[in-house]
Amino acid sequence: MISSVLLDTAIEHFGRHGYEGASTRAIANASRTAMSSITYHFGGKKGLYLAAADHIAAGIAERQAAVLQRVREAGAATREQAIEEVLMLLESLGRMMLAQDTEHWARFIIREQQFPTEAFHRIFSGAMQPIAETLIGLIGQIRTDLDSREVRATAALMVGQVLILRAGHAAVCRVFEVLEIDRDLADLLIRRLRANARCILSEKPE
Amino acid sequence: MISSVLLDTAIEHFGRHGYEGASTRAIANASRTAMSSITYHFGGKKGLYLAAADHIAAGIAERQAAVLQRVREAGAATREQAIEEVLMLLESLGRMMLAQDTEHWARFIIREQQFPTEAFHRIFSGAMQPIAETLIGLIGQIRTDLDSREVRATAALMVGQVLILRAGHAAVCRVFEVLEIDRDLADLLIRRLRANARCILSEKPE
DNA sequence: GTCTATACTACGATAGAC
DNA sequence: GTCTATCGTAGTATAGAC
Numbered sequence: 001m002i003s004s005v006l007l008d009t010a011i012e013h014f015g016r017h018g019y020e021g022a023s024t025r026a027i028a029n030a031s032r033t034a035m036s037s038i039t040y041h042f043g044g045k046k047g048l049y050l051a052a053a054d055h056i057a058a059g060i061a062e063r064q065a066a067v068l069q070r071v072r073e074a075g076a077a078t079r080e081q082a083i084e085e086v087l088m089l090l091e092s093l094g095r096m097m098l099a100q101d102t103e104h105w106a107r108f109i110i111r112e113q114q115f116p117t118e119a120f121h122r123i124f125s126g127a128m129q130p131i132a133e134t135l136i137g138l139i140g141q142i143r144t145d146l147d148s149r150e151v152r153a154t155a156a157l158m159v160g161q162v163l164i165l166r167a168g169h170a171a172v173c174r175v176f177e178v179l180e181i182d183r184d185l186a187d188l189l190i191r192r193l194r195a196n197a198r199c200i201l202s203e204k205p206e
Numbered sequence: 207m208i209s210s211v212l213l214d215t216a217i218e219h220f221g222r223h224g225y226e227g228a229s230t231r232a233i234a235n236a237s238r239t240a241m242s243s244i245t246y247h248f249g250g251k252k253g254l255y256l257a258a259a260d261h262i263a264a265g266i267a268e269r270q271a272a273v274l275q276r277v278r279e280a281g282a283a284t285r286e287q288a289i290e291e292v293l294m295l296l297e298s299l300g301r302m303m304l305a306q307d308t309e310h311w312a313r314f315i316i317r318e319q320q321f322p323t324e325a326f327h328r329i330f331s332g333a334m335q336p337i338a339e340t341l342i343g344l345i346g347q348i349r350t351d352l353d354s355r356e357v358r359a360t361a362a363l364m365v366g367q368v369l370i371l372r373a374g375h376a377a378v379c380r381v382f383e384v385l386e387i388d389r390d391l392a393d394l395l396i397r398r399l400r401a402n403a404r405c406i407l408s409e410k411p412e
Numbered sequence: 413g414t415c416t417a418t419a420c421t422a423c424g425a426t427a428g429a430c
Numbered sequence: 431g432t433c434t435a436t437c438g439t440a441g442t443a444t445a446g447a448c
Contacts, residue, residue, distance in 0.1 A: 002414085016321065020227030023441060034415050036444080041413090045442070107320050114313050115222065116376040124380055132381055149382070149391075153398040156378050160370030161363040167373035170322040172362050174330050175338055176355070185355075192359040199405040208432085230424060240433050242426075247431090251424065 003041040005031045008104075010052045015107030019049060053112075053119035056105045057126030060096070064131055067092040071134055076141050083201045086138045087194045089131070090162060094193050097165040098186045106166040135159070142201050158200065161193055209247040211237045214310075216258045221313030225255060259318070259325035262311045263332030266302070270337055273298040277340055282347050289407045292344045293400050295337070296368060300399050303371040304392045312372040341365070348407050364406065367399055 009031045013022040024045050028035040042048040067088055076082035096102050112120040132155065139158075140151045164172065165181070176185060215237045219228040230251050234241040248254040273294055282288035302308050318326035338361065345364075346357045370378065371387070382391060 018224035018227045018317075021224045024443090025441070035442080036416090037414065039443070110316060110320065110373060111224075113374055113376040114316065120376055124377060128377060129380070132377075136381075149394060150398060152381050153395050154402065156370060156374070156381055157367040157395070157398055157402055160368070160374065161366040163374055164362060164366030164369050167316060168319055168362070168366065168369055170319040170326055171330060171334060171338075174335070175342075175358050175362055188355060189359050189363070192356060192363055195409075196360065196363055196406045199409050200402045203401075203405050229422075231422080241424080242434090243432065245425070 002031065002033050002037060006033065006038060006041060006048065007052055007055050010048050011056060011108055012104045014049060014052060015104045015111065018111055019045075024048070050119055050122070052108065053122045054126070056108055057123045059102075059105060060123070060127035061130070063096055063102075064092060064127070068130060068134060071138070076138060079142055082138050082142050083198065086135065086142070086158075086201060087197055089135055089138075090158065090193060090197055091190055093131070093159070093162045094165060094190050095186075097162055098181060098189070103166075110167050132159075139201070143203065145203075154200065158197055161196060165189065208237065208239050208243060212239065212244060212247060212254065213258055213261050216254050217262060217314055218310045220255060220258060221310045221317065224317055225251075230254070256325055256328070258314065259328045260332070262314055263329045265308075265311060266329070266333035267336070269302055269308075270298060270333070274336060274340060277344070282344060285348055288344050288347050289404065292341065292348070292364075292407060293403055295341055295344075296364065296399060296403055297396055299337070299365070299368045300371060300396050301392075303368055304387060304395070309372075316373050338365075345407070349409065351409075360406065364403055367402060371395065 006027065009027050010022075013027050013030070016022070024038050025035050027048070028038055031037075038044065038048050042051050071085045071089060074081070074085065076085060097106065109120075109123060112123065135158075136152055136155045139155050140146075140148070143151060143154065146154065169181075173179060173181065178185065181189070212233065215233050216228075219233050219236070222228070230244050231241050233254070234244055237243075244250065244254050248257050277291045277295060280287070280291065282291060303312065315326075315329060318329065341364075342358055342361045345361050346352075346354070349357060349360065352360065375387075379385060379387065384391065387395070
């Protein structure tokens, strides 16, 4: 399907150059089709952009479906189990951030975070919200000493540790004096991510 | 000075639309001057972009100079003092991220992190590196149980908690169901940031 | 459905007046 | 130093052939 090729190419180009910076000519060219195919399939540049957002939301939801399902089914009978589930969720998010094939998605989303449009709304509702609510629910169970807003803040900051792997990619590479985050470094980062999160979650609730 | 107005406007436009998306016409227009002034003062679009990066690096360095100076002078005699200094540094970074007037800087940098150019190099070397090295040095003193790479990972992840305040701004707002992060919420986030960091740093080194 | 051709607008760079 | 005028290029959209 040419429309699916156009979508993937569009995500890459929009992520790399931004909405204004990306050109429909270049996207069509890289997809080996005529520019007017975009008009036909998506109605224009804006339609293509929104379709790209939906595609990303579906992709993230699909990738996180397994871990979300596991967490929901398992419940959180004990405090230790709830902690383990938070760590599982964070690791899953971290692995997604470090995966090569989600690079373009991440760039697209980070751009949208700065000036959210309808596209961000779709990605948040479709993919981020379910994960966030699950995380907040678990942390609320673990840290009974925190009120609702504090729980949400803790969740947000915890996700920040994951986010820097992508949003601060260049700085992380410079700090470790490497050109790319290889498998070995990725494992180290995930281990520290888990350890840090465990420290925060284990704080005595009294 | 018209060139200084051009710089501020340029940072805003490049941060908002990206390098390709920003137009020198619009930048000149918003600066109430002719487009050819950019050629005269900065040699062209690219020169303006690099000058903007230098301007940001200088701005960050200036803002963090006080806290860096304090940390360096105080030294870190005791473990508790070193912890307090890390918290001070993180709070200072967090306040900068939450300040309204650094919004444009942050956007500019986040874009550069995705596809670093010469501009990122200048910002990293001029502003981020001194802060990072100070942070890493302190964490190394506090968490003697971690090796050098683990210390760097811990530092990076800790900064991630600060980064999400800007890079994940839209998502944070959605999680708290607000349109903007007001003073009250900012204080709450900084409090949790300090508490989380303290949990991580206090982990017994044995 | 996918192509070519074209209309129209906006871009960055530069030359030259003042 | 700052302006206007203009050049060549590249952008989106659209009409119409196949």
